[in-house]
Amino acid sequence: MAANPPTDAPARDLDFARAVAARLQQAGYAAYFAGGCVRDRLMHRVPADYDVATNAAPPEVMRLFPHHSAVGAQFGVVLVHDRAADAGHHRQEPALPAARDVAVATFRTESSYRDGRHPAGVRYARRPEEDVARRDFTINGLLYDPIADQLLDFVGGREDLDRRVIRAIGDAHERFAEDRLRMLRALRFAARLEFAIEPATWRALQAAAPGITGISPERIRDEILRMLTEGRARRAFELLADSGLLQILLPEVERMRGVEQPPQFHPEGDVWTHTLIMLDGLPAGCSPTLALGALLHDVGKPPTFRRAPDRIRFDRHVEAGAAIARDIARRLCLSAAETEHVIALVAGHMRFTDAPRMRPATLKRFLRQPGFEDHLELHRLDCLSSHGVFEAYEFVRAAQARIPAEALHPPRLLTGRDLIAMGYPPGPMFKQILQAVEEAQLEGTLAEPEAARAWVRGQWPLS
Numbered sequence: 001m002a003a004n005p006p007t008d009a010p011a012r013d014l015d016f017a018r019a020v021a022a023r024l025q026q027a028g029y030a031a032y033f034a035g036g037c038v039r040d041r042l043m044h045r046v047p048a049d050y051d052v053a054t055n056a057a058p059p060e061v062m063r064l065f066p067h068h069s070a071v072g073a074q075f076g077v078v079l080v081h082d083r084a085a086d087a088g089h090h091r092q093e094p095a096l097p098a099a100r101d102v103a104v105a106t107f108r109t110e111s112s113y114r115d116g117r118h119p120a121g122v123r124y125a126r127r128p129e130e131d132v133a134r135r136d137f138t139i140n141g142l143l144y145d146p147i148a149d150q151l152l153d154f155v156g157g158r159e160d161l162d163r164r165v166i167r168a169i170g171d172a173h174e175r176f177a178e179d180r181l182r183m184l185r186a187l188r189f190a191a192r193l194e195f196a197i198e199p200a201t202w203r204a205l206q207a208a209a210p211g212i213t214g215i216s217p218e219r220i221r222d223e224i225l226r227m228l229t230e231g232r233a234r235r236a237f238e239l240l241a242d243s244g245l246l247q248i249l250l251p252e253v254e255r256m257r258g259v260e261q262p263p264q265f266h267p268e269g270d271v272w273t274h275t276l277i278m279l280d281g282l283p284a285g286c287s288p289t290l291a292l293g294a295l296l297h298d299v300g301k302p303p304t305f306r307r308a309p310d311r312i313r314f315d316r317h318v319e320a321g322a323a324i325a326r327d328i329a330r331r332l333c334l335s336a337a338e339t340e341h342v343i344a345l346v347a348g349h350m351r352f353t354d355a356p357r358m359r360p361a362t363l364k365r366f367l368r369q370p371g372f373e374d375h376l377e378l379h380r381l382d383c384l385s386s387h388g389v390f391e392a393y394e395f396v397r398a399a400q401a402r403i404p405a406e407a408l409h410p411p412r413l414l415t416g417r418d419l420i421a422m423g424y425p426p427g428p429m430f431k432q433i434l435q436a437v438e439e440a441q442l443e444g445t446l447a448e449p450e451a452a453r454a455w456v457r458g459q460w461p462l463s
Contacts, residue, residue, distance in 0.1 A: 013100050016082050017050035018146045020065070020102045025147055027064055029056040032128060032143035032152065034105070039139050042151075042161055043193070052104045053143060055126050061104050069101075076106035076124060107131035129154040136175055136182045137189065137201075138167045164195045172204035180211050184223040187243060191227065191236035202243075209244040220249060221332040228291035231284025234276045237295075252324050253295065255302040262311045266386045271301045277385035289338055290374040293345030294381060296325045300346075322347040341371050345378055352379045352392040355399070361442035363399060368408040413437055413452040422453060423462050433460060 017033065024031035033041075034053035041047060054061065058078050062068050067083040080102045107125040125131050132141045138157040144150070151158065155169050166186050168175040176182050183205050190197050197205070212220070227236035237253075240246040247254045256271040268274055278294040300321025304314045325346045329339040351366065352375075358366060369375060376396060383390050414437050416430050424430070433456055440446040446455060 013047075013050060016100070017052060017102050020080055020104065021052050021146050023064055024052070024054050024056055024061075024104075027056070027060075029054050029060070030107075030128065031056075031147075032145050034131075034143050035135070035140050038142040038144045038151075039157075039161065041144075042142070042158070049100060050102050052102055053107060053128065053131055054104060055107050055124075055128075056104075057106055057124055061106070065104075071103075076108045078104045080104050109134055128152060133170060135169055136179070136185065138169055139165075139189070139193075139195075141169050160198075164193070165198050166190050166193075166195050166201060167198040168201045168204065172201045173208065176204055176208040177211075180208065180215050181219050181223060183208055183212060183243070183245060184220070184227075187236055187239040187245070188223060188227050188230070190239060191232040192230045194232070194235070197239075206243055209248060212245055212248055217331060217333045221334070224249070224332065225288045225291070228279070228282065228295065229284065229286055229288055231282070233279035233282050233291065233295075237276065237279055250328065252299050252302075252328060256298065259302045259305055260312055261301075262313075264311070264387075268386055271298050274298065274385055278381050281381045281384060287374060289341045289345065289371065290377060292325075292329075292334075292338075292342045293349070293374060293378045296321065296328065296342065297346050297349045297378060297382065299324045299328075318347055318350050341374070344369065344371070345374060348375055349378055349382060352396060355392050356395045360444060361439050364403065364408050364442045367396070367400060367403065410441055413441055413446060413449045414456070418449070418453070419456070422456070424460070429460070 017037075021031040021033070031052055031054045034051045037047035037050045056064070058070065058076055061078045061080070062070065065078070065080040067081040069079040069081065071077060071079045082101060107128060107130060109123050109125050109130050128143055132143065132154045135141045138155045138160045140157070141153075141155040142157040142161075143152040143154075145152070156167075160167050166189055168182075168186075186197060186201065186205055189195065227233060227240075230236075237246065240249070241254065241257070253275075256275055259271040261269070261271060261274065266274055268277055275295065275298060278297070279291075282291050282294055298317070298321065300317035300319070300323075301314045303324075304317040304320050306313050306315065322343050325343050326339065329342055334342065348369070355363060355366065376393070379396075380390070380393055383393060412434075414434060416426065416434070419430055419433060420426060424433075436459065437446065437452050437456065440455065441452070446452050
C-alpha cells in the first residue's frame, strides 16, 4: 500500500483475509481487499470486517473454499467461513487462522436499477477498474493487494481521503438513483469520519432526497441507528436536516427547529438545539434505544407549545411525545421490545424531578424499571444539555447505592395459594390484596409472611 497500513487490526481477521486473497492468487486469480477495510486501514482505524474482490466467478470461489455460504451468489458474493478443516484442504495452500468470515465478491458491473436498490442485471467483469466504477464513493473505491502490498486507486480515493472529502464515483445523480440509501450513507460517512461532502455530490444528494421514500423502512432504520450510535450523532442529524432528508424521514423531529423554550430552564436555546446537544453527548457504541430516547424525548413539545402569561409551557408534552415515539418506532419497524423501551424513556424522562419526594415503594418501583440505566443516562444528558442541575440525578444515584438489589425485588410474602389456604375464595380481589401486600413490603411495613397474613386478615376480614 502506498503508505504502509497499520497493524492494529485484530491479527486473526487480517491474517484470515490475507490467506483468502493468497489462495485466490495462487489459483491464478486477482484478489484485493476492497471498500471500507482499505479506507479504514489507510486512516489507521480498525476495520469492522474485510471484503475481498476477485475476478474468480462464484462457482470457482466456492470450489476453492468448501466452507462457504452463497449468501449473494446471484450478485457475485460468497461468504467464506473460517474452519480448521479448511486449512488442510490442500497441503500446498496457506493455513487459515481462526477469524471472522470474509465476503468474497466477483468483479462486476451492473445494468440499470429497477427500484432504486436492486440492479436489473449483473455482469461479471474481468478488470478491477470496472468493478470500482459501480461503487458509491471514492473513499470506498480503493483496492489493496495484501500479497504485493500495492494500493490500486482508479477514482482518486486516496486524494479524497487526504482531503477528507466524500465524493461520489462518476456521476453523483446516477449513483444516488442506483441505490437511494447511498444518500444516508454519504451523510453517515461525513459525520463519522468528520469529512466534508464535495459540492457536486451534495447538490445531487439534495436533489435526490425526495426519492428516499422508495427505500424499505428497515434499511432506513439501520442507517439512522448507525448515525445515532457511531459517536457523531449531532453532526449526522445536522446534515440530515440541511439535506432535506430529515423533513422527509422524521418530520416530527424536524418540527423541533425554532420551537422556543423557557430560558430559565433551557438557556441553551430551542428544542432542536437542546436535542442536538443531547445527541452530541451520546458516546460511540451506546444502545440504540438510549440514542432514540435522546432524539425523541422532547418530540412532544412542538405540538404542545403555548405561551402562558407566566412563561412558555408544554402541557402534557410527555404524553404527546410517547404517542409520537410509538408512531416513529412502528414506522422504523423496531421490535416490540425496542419500541416499548423507547416509549418508556420518552414517557418517563420527567419523573426524575419527583424522585426525592417519592414514597419508598414508589421509588423502588422507579429504580427497578427494565433498562433503568438508560433512563438514568437520558436524565443526565438532559440536565447536562440544559439547566445543569443534577440534584435529582445525584439523589437517584445515592438511592441506588443505598437500596440493595434484593430490596428492589424482594421475594413475595404471599401468593394466591396462601390466600386460598387462609380461606379466601379465588377471585378478582386476589390481585388487589397481593398488590397491597407488595406495596406494604416495599414500604418496609411488612417483612415476614406471618405478619402479612395477619395484616391481610385485618384489612380484608372474612365474613
